Amino acid sequence: MIHLPAPTSVRCFGPAPLATRAAPLQRYEHPDMASYPAATVTLDRVTLKRNGRAILSDLSLSFLQGTITALVGCSGVGKSTLMGALNGLIAPAAGSISIAGAGRLDDARSLREARRGTATIFQDHALIDRLPAIDNVLLGLADMRHPLSPLPWPKSFRIRAAVALDEVGLLGRATARTGQLSGGERQRVGIARALVRRPRLLLGDEPFASVDPVLARQLGATFRSLVVRNGLTVILVLHQIPLARTLADRIVGLADTRVAFDGPATDFDSEAEGAVFSAAPAG
Ligand SMILES: Nc1ncnc2c1ncn2[C@@H]1O[C@H](COP(=O)(O)OP(=O)(O)O)[C@@H](O)[C@H]1O
Ligand SMILES: [Mg+2]
Numbered sequence: 001m002i003h004l005p006a007p008t009s010v011r012c013f014g015p016a017p018l019a020t021r022a023a024p025l026q027r028y029e030h031p032d033m034a035s036y037p038a039a040t041v042t043l044d045r046v047t048l049k050r051n052g053r054a055i056l057s058d059l060s061l062s063f064l065q066g067t068i069t070a071l072v073g074c075s076g077v078g079k080s081t082l083m084g085a086l087n088g089l090i091a092p093a094a095g096s097i098s099i100a101g102a103g104r105l106d107d108a109r110s111l112r113e114a115r116r117g118t119a120t121i122f123q124d125h126a127l128i129d130r131l132p133a134i135d136n137v138l139l140g141l142a143d144m145r146h147p148l149s150p151l152p153w154p155k156s157f158r159i160r161a162a163v164a165l166d167e168v169g170l171l172g173r174a175t176a177r178t179g180q181l182s183g184g185e186r187q188r189v190g191i192a193r194a195l196v197r198r199p200r201l202l203l204g205d206e207p208f209a210s211v212d213p214v215l216a217r218q219l220g221a222t223f224r225s226l227v228v229r230n231g232l233t234v235i236l237v238l239h240q241i242p243l244a245r246t247l248a249d250r251i252v253g254l255a256d257t258r259v260a261f262d263g264p265a266t267d268f269d270s271e272a273e274g275a276v277f278s279a280a281p282a283g
Helices: 079-088 108-116 133-144 155-167 183-195 215-228 241-246 272-278
Strands: 039-052 052-062 068-073 094-099 118-121 200-206 233-237 250-255 256-266
Touching: 039 079, 039 233, 052 079, 052 094, 052 233, 052 256, 068 215, 068 241, 079 233, 108 118, 108 256, 118 183, 133 155, 155 183, 183 200, 183 215, 200 241, 215 233, 215 241, 233 256, 241 250, 250 272, 256 272
Parallel strands: 068 233, 068 250, 118 200, 200 233
Antiparallel strands: 039 052, 039 094, 250 256
16 A cells, blocks of 8 residues: 655645746647537535545536546645546545446446546556566556466557557657656656556546646647547646646636536636635645
8 A cells, every 4th residue: 555645735826837938839629529428427416535624525527528627726625636536546425426337436346347447647657667668558457467467468468558658659668667767758658557558538647747848738639639539538637727728628627625617628717717726825
């Protein structure tokens, strides 16, 4: 079990600016929403607690297939907690979370089924440094073979892993020791480890935190093409607001245990940004 230090309170210093040297952002084409009508994830009156304290209260939201949603909000507001609930690691104190085709996450069988179709890109990468990059990507498929298998990974899995590395522009580093990669490269290995699962639901907790803005846009374009090609549902915690505006179809802004903004990314104007990021700095 991994114990991460818990942030103690909401810190809000405004959204992190995207580096100014970046070229102006281009808006990605929207997928044809009409052809992706199904809700993949539905939260019904969900309350999430940590240490007995309600972090998010009475949340009802659904996320549609074939869309990218950006989750934004101050540090400590509960974005990672919500991601933890969506991948079944944190059980709601009240309400329910359902995944289309799997069922409610509080049912063990449904949870197993939901997990098969879900991939998560973690904030801290959670990579094994001593392994080659491609082996870390293969770990994304660990639940698809026997845990004690002494056999080498099957060739078909290795090809999938190579394709995933290629999608994030890292095929040339496949055999490099992961510990020797740069922060941005490690982040891309983490993304490839999620993509190799060919998920229906892709969750990312600040997946672009340590990549530069140009690469973040390229990876964003990769996500967009997966959404269009495979009808994926993507939910990303993003702290770069300009990137959230251009990459996402929809922005959900959290503040003070609730949804403070929910709408098309194009409607997330300075007023909406102010409402989401208005919490006073802790001190
Ligand atoms: N492992 C944990 N144990 C107990 N409380 C936690 C833990 N992680 C986070 N919290 C609490 O939940 C709140 C929300 O944290 P988090 O979801 O990580 O916020 P965000 O991702 O928006 O920065 C924090 O303010 C903290 O008080
Ligand atoms: Mg977080």
